[in-house]
Amino acid sequence: MLMTMKDLLKVAKENQFAVPAFNICSFDMLKSIMEEVEEQKAPVILEIHPDEIEYLGDNFVATVREYALRASVPVVIHMDHGGSVENVIRAIRNGYTSVMIDASKSSYEENVAITKEVVRLAHSVGVSVEAELGTIGDNGSAEGGSNEIIYTDPDQAEDFVNQTGIDTLAVAIGTAHGLYPKDRPAKLNLELLKELSERLTIPFVLHGGSGNPDHEVSEAVKYSVGKVNLSSDLKSVFFAEIRRVLNEHPEKYEPNDVYIKPNQAVKNAVKHKLGVLNTVGKAALYK
Numbered sequence: 001m002l003m004t005m006k007d008l009l010k011v012a013k014e015n016q017f018a019v020p021a022f023n024i025c026s027f028d029m030l031k032s033i034m035e036e037v038e039e040q041k042a043p044v045i046l047e048i049h050p051d052e053i054e055y056l057g058d059n060f061v062a063t064v065r066e067y068a069l070r071a072s073v074p075v076v077i078h079m080d081h082g083g084s085v086e087n088v089i090r091a092i093r094n095g096y097t098s099v100m101i102d103a104s105k106s107s108y109e110e111n112v113a114i115t116k117e118v119v120r121l122a123h124s125v126g127v128s129v130e131a132e133l134g135t136i137g138d139n140g141s142a143e144g145g146s147n148e149i150i151y152t153d154p155d156q157a158e159d160f161v162n163q164t165g166i167d168t169l170a171v172a173i174g175t176a177h178g179l180y181p182k183d184r185p186a187k188l189n190l191e192l193l194k195e196l197s198e199r200l201t202i203p204f205v206l207h208g209g210s211g212n213p214d215h216e217v218s219e220a221v222k223y224s225v226g227k228v229n230l231s232s233d234l235k236s237v238f239f240a241e242i243r244r245v246l247n248e249h250p251e252k253y254e255p256n257d258v259y260i261k262p263n264q265a266v267k268n269a270v271k272h273k274l275g276v277l278n279t280v281g282k283a284a285l286y287k
Contacts, residue, residue, distance in 0.1 A: 001076045002097060003067075003097060003286075005045070005078060006096035008076050014227050018206075018228050018277060018278070019076075019227055020044065020274065021229045021230065022046060022047060022231070022234055030063070036266075037270065043075070047077050047079075047231075047259070061094040080229065087099075099129060104131075104170075104172075105158065108156065115129070115164040115166060119164055121212055130170060132165060133153075136174025156169070161200055166202065169259075171189070173188050175206060188217075196223075206225050218277070238271055
């Protein structure tokens with residue numbers, strides 16, 4: 001069941017759960033994620049970053065769409081961190097049902113202007129729009145980020161949403177892309193999130209969801225977080241398991257020999273995140 005982000009997160013917000021947005025970088029990750037969410041009867045967001053689609057190629061999205069159209073659970077295909085209007089147009093042509101325009105490093109006025117233009121384009125063809133206000137930290141992930149986290153300002157956020165008409169807002173409350181170093185643990189500013197939730201009606205997005213304490217992420221869902229981005233938590237276990245299998249069995253080369261255990265590692269991570277976000281069984285809420 002292929003859906004837009006707006007329709008997917010409306011149900012999530014009304015029922016106080018969040019939907020994980022998993023970045024996919026290979027067919028095996030796509031297959032593993034979809035098999036597990038169908039097993040758990042959970043909706044899912046499949047994210048592809050512009051760098052990922054540059055590697056995978058536009059034709060890969062046709063495979064993702066086919067999976068979504070045949071799925072027994074709701075699926076959104078989302079472009080993660082589009083940096084330009086050109087990224088957005090490419091995603092729409094490829095068949096994404098949701099796009100993110102990230103102009104958060106531009107001036108506030110430029111962010112508003114670029115986001116308004118993307119909303120005009122995307123909404124005209126029924127595609128949902130996510131934007132970002134404030135900055136997300138960077139722990140060395142391909143998604144990038146900022147060396148200094150600038151928290152989302154509630155006054156500015158209210159004005160931004162009213163001016164642009166976006167469907168979801170990525171809020172900066174202390175997260176960072178990538179896995180956190182041991183000497184710099186994750187810490188969410190939940191008080192700021194509470195204030196934002198009281199002042200805005202649209203669902204929020206938590207970027208840099210990998211590595212954050214489960215209890216803090218679960219708590220964030222109570223305050224309008226409807227989408228949590230997860231990339232490093234899945235990729236790290238997938239490729240670590242591939243390395244382990246190949247190191248232990250250098251004679252193996254058939255996919256059925258190499259990928260079974262890495263795929264299971266991805267499924268285990270997906271199942272865990274679905275539990276954290278209270279997503280298990282929620283596909284039944286969608287008609």
